[in-house]
Amino acid sequence: MDWQISEDTVPSALVTEADARLLLGRPPVTGAWRDGDAPGDRLFATFGALDTEGGERLPGLRLAYETWGELNEARDNAVLIAHALTGDSHVRGAAGPTHPTAGWWGEVVGPGGPVDTDRWFVVAPNMLGGCQGSTGPASVASDGYEWASRFPYLTIRDQVAAQARLADALGIDRWAAVIGGSMGGMHALEWAVSHPDRVARLAVLSAPPVNTADQIALNSVQLEAIRMDPRFQGGEYYDAGDGDGPHRGLALARRMALLNYRSPAELNQRFRRSWQSGVSPLGDGGRFAVESYLDFHGNKFTRRFDANSYIRLVGAMDSHDIGRDRGGVEDALARVTATSLVLGIDSDRLFPIDGQHRIARGIPSTLGGDAAVVLVSDFGHDGFLIETAAVGTHLRRLLDTAV
Numbered sequence: 001m002d003w004q005i006s007e008d009t010v011p012s013a014l015v016t017e018a019d020a021r022l023l024l025g026r027p028p029v030t031g032a033w034r035d036g037d038a039p040g041d042r043l044f045a046t047f048g049a050l051d052t053e054g055g056e057r058l059p060g061l062r063l064a065y066e067t068w069g070e071l072n073e074a075r076d077n078a079v080l081i082a083h084a085l086t087g088d089s090h091v092r093g094a095a096g097p098t099h100p101t102a103g104w105w106g107e108v109v110g111p112g113g114p115v116d117t118d119r120w121f122v123v124a125p126n127m128l129g130g131c132q133g134s135t136g137p138a139s140v141a142s143d144g145y146e147w148a149s150r151f152p153y154l155t156i157r158d159q160v161a162a163q164a165r166l167a168d169a170l171g172i173d174r175w176a177a178v179i180g181g182s183m184g185g186m187h188a189l190e191w192a193v194s195h196p197d198r199v200a201r202l203a204v205l206s207a208p209p210v211n212t213a214d215q216i217a218l219n220s221v222q223l224e225a226i227r228m229d230p231r232f233q234g235g236e237y238y239d240a241g242d243g244d245g246p247h248r249g250l251a252l253a254r255r256m257a258l259l260n261y262r263s264p265a266e267l268n269q270r271f272r273r274s275w276q277s278g279v280s281p282l283g284d285g286g287r288f289a290v291e292s293y294l295d296f297h298g299n300k301f302t303r304r305f306d307a308n309s310y311i312r313l314v315g316a317m318d319s320h321d322i323g324r325d326r327g328g329v330e331d332a333l334a335r336v337t338a339t340s341l342v343l344g345i346d347s348d349r350l351f352p353i354d355g356q357h358r359i360a361r362g363i364p365s366t367l368g369g370d371a372a373v374v375l376v377s378d379f380g381h382d383g384f385l386i387e388t389a390a391v392g393t394h395l396r397r398l399l400d401t402a403v
Contacts, residue, residue, distance in 0.1 A: 026243030027299065031100065032131035032138035032306040033064070040098025041066050042089060042126075042133045047165045050128075053319075056152035059142060063166050064133025065089050065125035068109065069117035071170070078172045079115060079399075080163070081105070081124045082180030082187035085313050086305055088132035091124045100304035107388040114392030115399065120176065127187070128162040129154045129312045137308030138238065147308075149235030154312055155319035160190045167198070174198050177399060178338075181205035181384050182351070183313070186320045189359065192336045193322055200403045202338035202363075203395060206348055206384040208355035209329045209362075210321040215350065218260055219314045222253035226307050235308050246307045251298035253310065258294055263347040263380030333362025340365060341398040342372040343391065345383035367398060 033042075042064040050058045066089040071078060081091055083104070092103035092110055109115045109122055126134040129151070137151040167175070178199050180188035185207025192202045208215070226232055229249025237245050271290040279286030323329035340363045344356035356372035367373065375390050377383035384391055 027245065027247040027302045028242050029237060029240045029245030030131070030138050030306040030308075031302055031304040032136070032309065033098075033133045034138065035140045038098045039064075039133070040090075040096065041093055042098075043067065044133065045166050045169050047162070047169075050158070050162060052152050052158045053155045054153040058135065058152060061128060061135040061162060062133070062139070063125045063128065063135075063162060064130075065123055065166060066091065066093075067121065067123050068092065069119070069121040071121040071172075075171055076174065077119065077121050077176050078167075078170070079120045079122045080167070080175050080178045080188075080191070081109065081115070081122060082163070082178065082184035082191075083124065083127065084180075084182035084184045085317065086301070086310075087184070088130065089124045089126040090132070091122070105385070105388075108392050108395065114396040115179070120399070123166070123170065123172075125163055125166055127183075127313070128159045129309060129316060131306035131309035136306070137235070137312060138306045146238045148238060149308065151308065151312055154316045156186050156190050156316055157194065157319075159316060160187055160194060163187070163191070164195060164198075174200055177201035177203065179203040179205070179395065180207065182207055182381065183317050186317065189322055190320075192338050192340070192363075193326070193332050196335050196337045199336075199338040201398055201401065202336065202340040203343070203398055204340065204356070204359055205343045205391065206345055206351055206356070206381055207359075208320070208351045209333070209359050210323070210355075211318050216318050218256075218350075219318055222256045223311055223314055225249050225252040225256065226311060229307075232307060235311075237307070245302075247299070247302040250302050250305065250307045250310060251295075253298075254301040255294040255298040258297060260350040261381045263349060263378055265347065266378045266380060269378065329358065330362045333359060334364065336363045336365075338363075338365070339367070339398070339401050339403050341367050341394055343384065343394055344372045344374055345379070345381065345387075346374055346376050347378060347383065348381045350381040367394070367401070 046062045090099045090103050092106040095102040111118050126132045129136045137147045141147045178188045178191045185204045189204050192199045226249040229246040232246035274289040281288050323332045326332040342356050342360040344353040360366050360372040361370045377387050379386045
């Protein structure tokens, strides 16, 4: 369900005492970037009202974004990178007070890298509804209070509509490439279907053509974990103090999600049945190491994300059906004119490889023909992030293709 950031997922490893000490303080009521915080490397673009697919209206919106490289005079070297559920605009760069984690794809994007910023102008927005600078539930509305539970339901198409406004504001009529993985891959695919004339190259990594019943079911239990936390208060929690927000529900949702991102083989190989300490988990109150791993990363997550935003973004994922109101998946995919890379991971249990094969079969021009490019990896869904050398090779091949 989520494009993970490398700091959270590479590698899966035993939690040390030093790790545990990092989380001794009370978690904030929200891990969102808040209005008035220092911008860090973020840039901001503001726009007028947006009418959503659900029939609601955002009277105005802001997108936070970051860029690398220079836009050329012809304005034809721009590359859009769409992040996944709990990612953000910070594709590369250091962690610090204004960026809770280091850049999540620094080995792929940068000078001389597969997405070479000496050649390409790279733009990475924080998606609408997110919590790292773009308008979302933790943002302050016109009445001076956070949007909170009032924030409207969004779809993938709403989020791409907001990104299209950003492209217009930057003077980019056509992206040289749109690249995204997981939820970002949903955005990339939607771009190529809804704006085929604006996408020259397309990379869809570990994303499905539709969110299936199985995936919606997995999402639903995560959302229920958040809503059942008594400190969630129906989404009206922003005035609570540190430690009094819905961090338990959000951490539990994260623990559930992590199980979908990794493969059984990878977890079994790394953790086996090892204990976290010398205290036995077999009735003596100890813990298995894999339990501590999930608990640590769940708690860490609450320090950089917002519970309301998680709910809204998961809802947007569940809206994803590229064929909705377009005659079905195959008719929609036939609209794509971009030269495309469709890539999946053989061990992905969240978005299995058959979904990527269906996308590849439906798009007229792909690097792999009628089949997706398949990476063999033990890392499951997260493999498209962790296997940066292999992914980078295919992205470089796509970007070197003449269009």
